[in-house]
Amino acid sequence: MRWAAPELKARFLRPGLAGEEIWCQLFSEPGAGSDTGAVRTRAMRDGDEWVINGQKVWTSSAHFGDFGILLARTDRDKPKQDGLTMFIVDLKAPGVEIRPIHQMSGDSEFNEVFFTDVRIPDQYRLGPEGGGWKVMLSTLMQERLSVGGNLPTDLHRQLIELARICVWDERPAIEDARVRARIADAYLDQQGVSLIISRGLTALSKGKTPGPEMSITKLVAAKAMQEISSFAMELAGPEGLLASEVLGGNWRYLQRLWLGSPGARIAGGTDEVLRNVIAERVLGLPGEIRTDRNVPFRELDRT
Numbered sequence: 001m002r003w004a005a006p007e008l009k010a011r012f013l014r015p016g017l018a019g020e021e022i023w024c025q026l027f028s029e030p031g032a033g034s035d036t037g038a039v040r041t042r043a044m045r046d047g048d049e050w051v052i053n054g055q056k057v058w059t060s061s062a063h064f065g066d067f068g069i070l071l072a073r074t075d076r077d078k079p080k081q082d083g084l085t086m087f088i089v090d091l092k093a094p095g096v097e098i099r100p101i102h103q104m105s106g107d108s109e110f111n112e113v114f115f116t117d118v119r120i121p122d123q124y125r126l127g128p129e130g131g132g133w134k135v136m137l138s139t140l141m142q143e144r145l146s147v148g149g150n151l152p153t154d155l156h157r158q159l160i161e162l163a164r165i166c167v168w169d170e171r172p173a174i175e176d177a178r179v180r181a182r183i184a185d186a187y188l189d190q191q192g193v194s195l196i197i198s199r200g201l202t203a204l205s206k207g208k209t210p211g212p213e214m215s216i217t218k219l220v221a222a223k224a225m226q227e228i229s230s231f232a233m234e235l236a237g238p239e240g241l242l243a244s245e246v247l248g249g250n251w252r253y254l255q256r257l258w259l260g261s262p263g264a265r266i267a268g269g270t271d272e273v274l275r276n277v278i279a280e281r282v283l284g285l286p287g288e289i290r291t292d293r294n295v296p297f298r299e300l301d302r303t
Contacts, residue, residue, distance in 0.1 A: 002209065003127040003135050008088065012067070025143070026056045026070040026089065026113060027136060033058070033266075034273050036071070036136065037080040040301060041115065043072035043087065050074075050087065050125075052095075052118040058267065062111040063100045065091050069139065070120075071132050076298040083297050084132035088124040095119075105259035141210045143218075143268050151221040153194060155228050156187040158254065159235070166235045173235055182231050189224035193217050212281035219274040222264040229258035 001013060015021040032038035041054025052072055062068065068089050075083035091098065095118035100108035127135040152158075160183060163174035173179045196217045200210040232254040233240035240251075265271055279285040292300055 002138055003086070004088075005123065007123070008126075012088070021066040022061060022064060024059050024062045024065040024068040024091075025139065026059055026062070026068045028058045029055060030057055034270050037084070037133065038300070039071055039073055039080075039084060041070070041072045043074045043085060043120070045074070045122075046119075048122050050120045050122065052087075052089070052115040052120060054115050056113040056115075057110075058101075059111045059113050060109055060267070062091060062098050062113050063108065067091060068113075069126060069135075070115075071136055073297065074129060074132075076301070077296050078130065079294050080292065080297040080300060081133040082130055084136070085129050086126040086132040086135040087120050088126060089115075089118065089120055093118055093120075103260070103263075105256055107260075109260075110263075138209055140269065141212065141214050151190060151193050151225055153190055156183050156190060159183045159186055159228065159232060162232055162235050162254075166237070179235070186224065186228045186231075189220055189228075193221045193224070196220075212277050215269065215274040215277045216282070218268055219271060219278070222261070223271070225257055225264055226261035229254050229261050233258055 001009065004012070012021070016023060027036055027039075029039055029041060031040060041052065041056065043050040043052050050072075052070065054072065056070075059068070068091055070087045070089045071084055072087060073083050074085040077083070089096070091113075095116040097114040097116070099112040099114070101110045101112060102108055103110070126132075160174065163179050163183065164172055166173040168176055168179070196213065200214055200217070203210050232251075236251070240255075269277070276288055280287050
């Protein structure tokens with residue numbers, strides 16, 4: 001909505017917002033995860049088209065997606081953030097290969113995506129040539145708002161119900177002050193995340209873009225999901241390691257959350273990256289020393 005040319009907005013916005021076409025973000029690579037500026041996937045100009053070669057990894061939903069936004073390197077002689085461009089890519093195009101990654105939860109939410117001489121017309125470019133870094137940052141602010149929203153607002157209620165049926169020292173676990181304190185912590189995390197999300201939604205309603213403060217939402221929500229689901233397993237004791245089919249359906253979601261939550265602290269920006277964003281761009285603290293600033297990417301990448 002922010003970066004596309006008018007004809008692209010006319011083509012893609014309505015079916016995308018209606019869910020008729022599914023999208024994914026093709027950012028991370030084997031050597032460019034937390035350091036997204038190190039992207040090596042190449043986009044070389046060929047007349048009115050770009051030829052794409054490279055690999056992406058940890059791409060959510062690519063295996064049933066229709067289109068993706070692809071961050072690729074278009075200039076190796078500029079500093080790493082300045083030589084990137086964002087494109088729209090048809091995931092059914094010749095040369096695109098998608099390989100789902102099997103997770104310990106039994107799901108395959110993430111994928112490897114390979115590009116071999118994939119051709120993208122220049123009119124499918126998002127933003128200016130060399131402006132991919134800014135397009136990516138605005139996308140991540142939206143993503144972190146969304147990821148924070150994945151923290152259910154009723155998890156503390158689920159913990160209360162579990163604590164009532166789980167027995168500690170021959171008494172309901174809910175009677176233990178330590179259990180009640182953990183449930184209170186879960187409630188406070190949920191409320192804090194909800195308030196920051198409301199701030200982001202208010203910005204959107206005014207036609208603004210959510211800012212770097214959305215990193216707080218993702219940082220707190222991912223940590224809370226892991227701690228809350230881990231505590232739920234602790235409440236159940238050894239039974240918590242049994243399949244949900246044995247324990248009952250009310251355990252299914254919490255077990256899946258427990259298995260998937262470690263990845264949530266990596267996807268969309270690791271905890272360490274988010275703390276840097278909050279420190280530098282929200283609190284205004286001195287920036288971390290970066291030795292690769294203003295260095296041409298060609299000198300950094302010897303592959």
